[in-house]
Structure formats: C-alpha cells, structure tokens
Amino acid sequence: MTQEKTNVELNALATVNDPVIEIKELYKSFGTNEVLKGVNLTVKKGENLVILGKSGSGKSITIKCIVGLMGIDKGEIKVFGSDITKMDNSELNKIRVRIGFLFQNAALYDSMSVRENLGFTLMRHAKDLTAEEVENQIKEILESVGLSEAIDKMPSELSGGMRKRIGLARTLILKPEIILYDEPTTGLDTITSREISELVLEIQKKYKTSSIIITHDMACAKHTSDRLMILKDGVIHAEGTYDELEKSDDEWVRSFFI
Amino acid sequence: MSNTLTAKKESIISYLKETFNDVGNVTLFAFRFFKEVIKPPYEMKEFIKQCYVIGYKSLPLVTITGFIMGLVLTLQSRPTLAKFGAESWLPSMVALSLIREIAPVITALICAGKVSSGIGAELGSMKVTEQIDAMEVSAINPYKYLVVTRILATTLMIPLLVIYADGIGVIGGYIGINIHSDVNFHRYLAQVLESITFLDIFPATIKTFFFGFFIGMIGCYKGFNAANGTESVGKAANSAVVTASLTIFIIDMLAVQITDLFF
Ligand SMILES: Nc1ncnc2c1ncn2[C@@H]1O[C@H](COP(=O)(O)OP(=O)(O)OP(=O)(O)O)[C@@H](O)[C@H]1O
Numbered sequence: 001m002t003q004e005k006t007n008v009e010l011n012a013l014a015t016v017n018d019p020v021i022e023i024k025e026l027y028k029s030f031g032t033n034e035v036l037k038g039v040n041l042t043v044k045k046g047e048n049l050v051i052l053g054k055s056g057s058g059k060s061i062t063i064k065c066i067v068g069l070m071g072i073d074k075g076e077i078k079v080f081g082s083d084i085t086k087m088d089n090s091e092l093n094k095i096r097v098r099i100g101f102l103f104q105n106a107a108l109y110d111s112m113s114v115r116e117n118l119g120f121t122l123m124r125h126a127k128d129l130t131a132e133e134v135e136n137q138i139k140e141i142l143e144s145v146g147l148s149e150a151i152d153k154m155p156s157e158l159s160g161g162m163r164k165r166i167g168l169a170r171t172l173i174l175k176p177e178i179i180l181y182d183e184p185t186t187g188l189d190t191i192t193s194r195e196i197s198e199l200v201l202e203i204q205k206k207y208k209t210s211s212i213i214i215t216h217d218m219a220c221a222k223h224t225s226d227r228l229m230i231l232k233d234g235v236i237h238a239e240g241t242y243d244e245l246e247k248s249d250d251e252w253v254r255s256f257f258i
Numbered sequence: 259m260s261n262t263l264t265a266k267k268e269s270i271i272s273y274l275k276e277t278f279n280d281v282g283n284v285t286l287f288a289f290r291f292f293k294e295v296i297k298p299p300y301e302m303k304e305f306i307k308q309c310y311v312i313g314y315k316s317l318p319l320v321t322i323t324g325f326i327m328g329l330v331l332t333l334q335s336r337p338t339l340a341k342f343g344a345e346s347w348l349p350s351m352v353a354l355s356l357i358r359e360i361a362p363v364i365t366a367l368i369c370a371g372k373v374s375s376g377i378g379a380e381l382g383s384m385k386v387t388e389q390i391d392a393m394e395v396s397a398i399n400p401y402k403y404l405v406v407t408r409i410l411a412t413t414l415m416i417p418l419l420v421i422y423a424d425g426i427g428v429i430g431g432y433i434g435i436n437i438h439s440d441v442n443f444h445r446y447l448a449q450v451l452e453s454i455t456f457l458d459i460f461p462a463t464i465k466t467f468f469f470g471f472f473i474g475m476i477g478c479y480k481g482f483n484a485a486n487g488t489e490s491v492g493k494a495a496n497s498a499v500v501t502a503s504l505t506i507f508i509i510d511m512l513a514v515q516i517t518d519l520f521f
C-alpha cells in the first residue's frame with residue numbers, strides 16, 4: 001500500500017518526456033469474442049497518435065479502456081504515470097477531468113441546449129466560477145470551434161458536422177491535457193473534414209495536448225498525425241510515421257494508403 | 259432421449275441463473291440508490307424538473323382516469339346495493355373502495371405505463387447513444403444525476419397523483435349518483451368524509467410511496483441497462499412497463515396482508 005503511494009508520488013514528479021499514456025499487454029474480450037490480445041502502445045507528451053484499423057478491430061474499445069469506461073481482462077494502463085485499472089472511482093475521476101473524450105457519435109445530451117451541454121460539465125468541476133464567467137467560457141470555446149451562433153440550438157437541430165464540433169467544444173471546455181478522438185471526421189464531407197483536422201492540429205498547438213486520434217480518413221491521418229499505429233487481430237500490427245507506413249514492405253499495411 | 263433431457267435441464271438452469279442474476283442486479287441497483295441519495299452534491303434542479311415532468315405532465319391523464327373510475331364504480335355498484343336496499347350507502351362505498359384500493363392501483367398502473375416506460379426509453383436511448391458514458395468520462399456520476407433524481411421524483415409524485423385521483427374520483431362518483439337521483443353535493447361530501455377514517459387513508463398512502471419508488475426504480479434500471487442498438491430502447495421501455503405493473507400488484511398484495519396484521 002505504502003509502496004503504491006510512493007510510486008504515485010514519484011510519478012507526479014515525472015519529467016516532460018515521459019509518456020502520458022502507456023498501455024502494456026492489454027487484453028479484452030466479450031464472451032468468446034477476443035477483441036484485444038496484448039495491445040502495447042505509448043503516447044508521448046504533446047504527440048498526436050493516430051490509430052488505424054478495420055471496423056470492429058477494437059479501436060474504440062482501446063480508448064474506452066483508457067478512461068475506465070470498460071473493465072479490462074488483463075494488462076496495465078498507465079495515464080500520467082499511474083495505473084488506472086487499479087484505481088477506485090474517485091481517483092479515476094481525478095484523472096478523467098484531465099482527459100477529453102470525443103465520442104464517435106458526439107454523444108451530446110439530447111435534452112439540453114448547446115449552452116447547457118457545455119455548461120453542464122463546466123459548472124460541476126469549476127464550482128467557483130460565476131454565472132458570467134461560465135457564459136464567457138462557453139462563448140469562447142464555441143468561437144474556437146467556429147459555432148458561436150449555435151449556442152441556443154438543441155442537438156436535434158444540428159447537422160452531423162456541427163454535432164462533432166459541439167462535441168469537440170464540450171471536450172475542450174475543461175482544458176484537458178489528453179484528448180481521445182473517436183473518428184472526428186467520419187461521415188463528413190471533405191471540406192468539413194479538413195476543417196476538423198485543422199481544428200485538431202490547432203488544439204494541439206494552442207492547448208499543448210497529447211492525443212489519440214482514431215480515424216478511417218487517411219487525409220485526416222496524414223494531416224494530424226505525428227505517429228501512426230495499425231491495429232490488427234487484437235495487437236498493434238505496424239507503427240511509424242505516415243511516410244514510413246506508406247512505403248511499408250507489408251502489403252496489408254500499404255493497402256490502407258491507397 | 260437423455261440428450262434432450264440434459265439440454266432441457268441445462269436450459270432451465272441457465273434460465274434460473276439469469277433470473278437470479280437479474281433479481282440480484284435490481285437489488286444492488288436499489289441499494290445503490292440509498293447509498294447515493296444522502297451523498298452531496300444534490301441535483302436539485304434536475305429533481306425539480308423531473309417532478310414537473312412526472313407529476314404535472316401526468317395530471318391530464320390522471321384526471322380523466324380518476325373521473326372515469328369514480329363514475330363507473332358508482333354506476334356499477336348501484337344495482338348491487340339497490341338489491342339490498344342499501345342505496346344510501348353508495349357514497350361511502352364508492353369513496354372507500356376508491357381510496358383504499360382502486361385509485362392507488364389504477365393510478366399507479368397508469369403511471370407505470372406513462373412514467374416508467376418514459377424513463378426506460380429516455381435512459382435507454384441515452385445509454386445507446388453513449389450519453390451516459392459521456393457523463394461518466396467527464397467525471398459526473400450519471401447514477402446520481404439521472405437515477406437518484408428520477409426515483410425521488412416518482413416516490414414523491416405518485417402519492418400526490420393518487421391523492422389527486424382520490425379527489426377527482428369522488429367527484430366522478432357524485433356525478434354518477436346524480437345520473438339516477440338528485441343529491442346535494444354538500445350532503446354527498448359530508449357522507450363521504452364521515453365514512454373515511456385515518457385507517458383507510460394511512461396504509462393506502464404508505465403503499466403509494468412504494469408504488470412510486472418501484473415505478474422509478476424499474477424504469478431507471480431497465481434504461482440504464484439497455485443493451486447496444488436502437489431496438490433495445492423499445493425493449494427497455496416495454497419491459498419497464500411489464501415489470502413495474504407486475505411489481506405494483508405484488509406490492510398491493512403484500513400491503514393488504516401487512517395492513518391486516520397491524521390494523
Ligand atoms: N459493449 C460491447 N459488448 C460486446 N461486444 C462489444 C461491445 N463493444 C464492442 N464490442 C465488440 O468489440 C469489437 C470491437 O469494437 P470497437 O467498437 O472497438 O470497434 P472499432 O474498431 O471501433 O470499429 P469501428 O471502426 O467500426 O468503430 C467488435 O467486434 C464489437 O462487436
């Protein structure tokens with residue numbers, strides 16, 4: 001117990017270059033469906049890591065495990081140096097407020113307006129803010145995703161691309177140090193996709209975030225990635241920069257880039 | 259031959275296992291309510307909103323059903339009482355049956371259909387579209403925000419709706435009586451009030467709190483545990499109604515036994 005404590009304290013003193021996310025030998029199955037069979041990956045501070053992989057290969061599952069949305073079967077997931085699989089709920093929540101999660105379908109709260117969607121999280125975690133400060137922060141974050149005019153709309157009145165942006169704004173409002181993007185551009189036209197990719201890069205620069213970006217959109221991958229990983233049969237099959245993987249000897253890996 | 263027998267045995271065992279599992283999960287879910295309800299933060303705003311949605315928005319439905327209950331009960335009871343020459347007992351009889359049994363159970367069943375299924379569908383669709391996960395990853399306790407507020411609201415609102423239905427039912431009864439005879443409303447009301455004692459109201463009201471608690475709890479449980487996929491939203495709503503209605507009858511049966519024991 002005390003051993004663990006000192007570890008946590010030491011980890012808090014970790015240097016800048018240490019990985020912010022470190023997954024070791026992660027196993028996860030649903031009944032007989034073995035989805036992850038020993039995934040290893042690290043995300044360094046300030047880095048954008050893109051994860052590719054066929055539909056159903058377990059990309060979403062992997063990042064859900066990182067925020068503790070899903071129990072794992074075996075393995076280790078260190079975020080900011082401490083293993084989240086061994087945490088109780090209140091410790092986990094302290095980590096969660098430092099992580100932003102963009103859901104594949106935005107997951108906006110249907111019963112709330114855009115303003116309430118953004119304020120909901122903010123008001124619960126920054127209790128000393130006045131109503132005016134909350135309002136200002138909501139407006140500021142909406143401006144940064146380019147949707148100031150949508151503040152009073154309901155989620156049902158938004159288009160797919162707008163929902164993604166509002167989802168992104170909701171993710172950003174707590175100023176997270178890590179952002180996990182689940183398919184930020186899927187289902188959008190090429191122009192909007194490019195805008196979102198730009199936004200992802202901008203966020204990385206402006207807020208100094210580290211990110212995992214799951215995508216099927218190779219333009220987005222090329223644009224946003226510092227490094228890529230390809231998930232296949234429950235393990236990381238290939239890893240490298242965009243240019244490296246594009247010229248890979250492995251035909252299956254190359255097939256992603258055509 | 260023995261093969262089909264083992265297969266049957268196994269399917270029965272797995273069915274029993276599933277049922278016990280379900281009962282266990284519901285119990286844990288309910289216990290969690292008592293654990294979380296006392297812990298701050300209190301989601302006051304959501305609680306008040308739910309009281310409005312569950313209570314106020316059910317008023318038209320409860321008004322209509324309450325009125326018809328009183329009216330029909332009076333019209334149906336009249337011939338029987340007339341046979342014994344006891345027509346003057348009609349107001350007392352209608353009021354007593356309304357308050358002790360009919361209004362609580364019918365109103366609770368109506369609310370199982372409207373409220374429990376509504377909660378089941380709402381939380382079910384929030385589950386399916388990952389809104390509950392979204393709360394969880396932003397370190398907000400979805401159980402506290404969604405479930406505790408709704409169960410509290412139903413536990414408080416269903417008894418109020420039942421009392422309201424009692425009142426409307428009594429008015430329905432008055433109209434029912436006046437179809438065949440001419441009775442002054444004051445005399446009618448006096449007779450009704452005279453026949454009701456504390457022991458008619460108290461146990462009937464206590465049980466409505468249980469009705470309310472289970473209507474909310476079952477709706478939340480079904481919604482919160484909806485499987486993936488849109489069709490599971492419908493399933494959650496549907497099985498919330500069925501389970502809640504069944505539970506209401508079971509509570510009603512237990513309540514009658516317990517009341518007999520103590521009063
Ligand atoms: N809650 C769950 N229960 C059971 N199986 C699940 C669950 N969630 C995911 N799976 C299974 O896990 C596998 C991986 O799912 P996941 O959502 O991670 O895929 P993905 O790589 O994100 O695919 P896509 O690109 O289509 O989003 C799938 O085979 C899926 O059937």
Ligand SMILES: [Mg+2]
Pocket residue numbers: 059060061104182
């Ligand atoms: Mg996915």
